Amino acid sequence: MFDLDSWQEIWSTLRKNKLRAVLTACGVFWGMFMLMVLLGLGAGLERGVVRSLGGLALHSVYVWAQRTSLPYRGLQPGRYIKFTNQDIVEIGRVPGVRYVAPRLQLGGWREGINITRGPKTGNFNVVGDVPEFPLVEPLVQTRGRFFNARDMAEERKMVVVGEAVTRELFEPGEDPIGAYIQVKGVNFRIVGEVKSLKSGDEGEKLSATVFVPFSTFQTAFNYKDRVGWFTVGTDPTYPAVWVEESIKQALAEKHRIHPADNQAFGSFNAADKFEKLQGLFRGIRWFVWLVGALTLGAGMLGVSNILLITVKERTKEIGIRKALGATPSSIVLMVVKESVVLTVLAGYLGLVGAVAALEGFARFLATLPEAPVSRPGVDLKAALIAQSLLIAAGLIAAIMPARHAARVHPVEALRSE
DSSP: OHHHHHHHHHHHHHHHHHHHHHHHHHHHHHHHHHHHHHHHHHHHHHHHHHHHTTTTOOEEEEEEEEEESSSSSSOOOOOOOOBOHHHHHHTSSTTTEEEEEEEEESSSOOOEEEEETEEEEEEEEEEEOTTTTHHOEEEEEEEEOOOHHHHTTTTOOOOEHHHHHHHHOOTOOOOTTOOEEEEEEEEEEEEEEEEESSSSHHHHHHHEEEEEEHHHHHHTOTTTTBOOOOEEOTTTTOHHHHHHHHHHHHHHHHTOOOTTTTTEEEEEEHHHHHHHHHHHHHHHHHHHHHHHHHHHHHHHHHHHHHHHHHHHHHHHHHEEEEEEEEOHHHHHHHHHHHHHHHHHHHHHHHHHHHHHHHHHHHEEEETTTTSSSSSOOOOOHHHHHHHHHHHHHHHHHHHHHHHHHHOOOOHHHHHHO
16 A cells, blocks of 8 residues: 555656646545635634624523513512512522523613712713623623622622723723722722623623622612522523523512413523524534535546546556456555545645635734624634545545456457557
8 A cells, every 4th residue: 555666656647647637636626625615614604603792691591570461369460570589599490590690780771870989970880790790791801800709798899890980980001909989879999890792882881880799789779689680591401492481480480470471571592592593503514514525526526537537548558467467456456546646635735725715814804803704714623524525535436447447358458459
């Protein structure tokens, strides 16, 4: 298999028919090139879509209270549901729930609160959160730290602020850690600064937010035993829709709400949306592999046809080899090696060309801040699989020419013109 003479012979054969070899290799080259480029662009598009989701927790369910629409157990419709601390425990018992992040907010959904630091005042969002909040709403810690379980247990008057809060209440270059701000007459010490991964309005809103430990928020602002809404982190192994419905059923049973009342709770299932998005990209990947496989198949047929022509042109040579004692297996191995070398070499060049094209495209996208595709590139696993397919294609392409060569009779071959 690794005999130097045989490899020199293969190279000599390819050099004798340069144009034919190049044209044959073009089919395999193009198949590999298109497969890798499409896979790279697909991966970049998927990363771009996930990036556009920013800080949205991809395995989470958001639940908030609304008004009932059906009477139940003597209770009239139109009743507004109020969440309590016990609901945190109830949701935590639901199978498929990994962690629960209850939230509270001062003012309305789009309304801020005036916050003072010395002579400076700004209007910002003030929310009460638990230490698990960064798990469901990813934040980048730029300074200091986020609050922890001990801060919650001791109801410490401390806050974590967004970057916009620092910019407005502090001088450029001034470190906010350790400074105090005043919220509704209550002084809080800043222990950390964060920024959001989101963009647009949602990103600006989180950047202009003051995060207070949940227990401290309840005590300082008279929200004892009250919860505004929930962000629930789900286990990816559980169906997201089933977890969402189970949470609603647990809350409905506790608050005595009719099982058919679909208006009592509002929800948004980010996990379900993400699962559907992943299904879409899985379908795209399978489609790309199908198109690439068909293109490589077309290239394989070209290689097989060219090898068949080559075998017919070398009929006399094969006859002489057999007359001198060459076995059918050695003839078959010769044809197989020629096929594999041609396909693998062309495929490797196609892979290199795809990597170069994607690298150039990635550099171009780097100049566009809002590009929908992010960092397109060739996955090593996909490249190895494609190269393995090429080797298999080369072997398959050699079957018919090799069988034809093996059946050549020495006497008949020597008589051929």
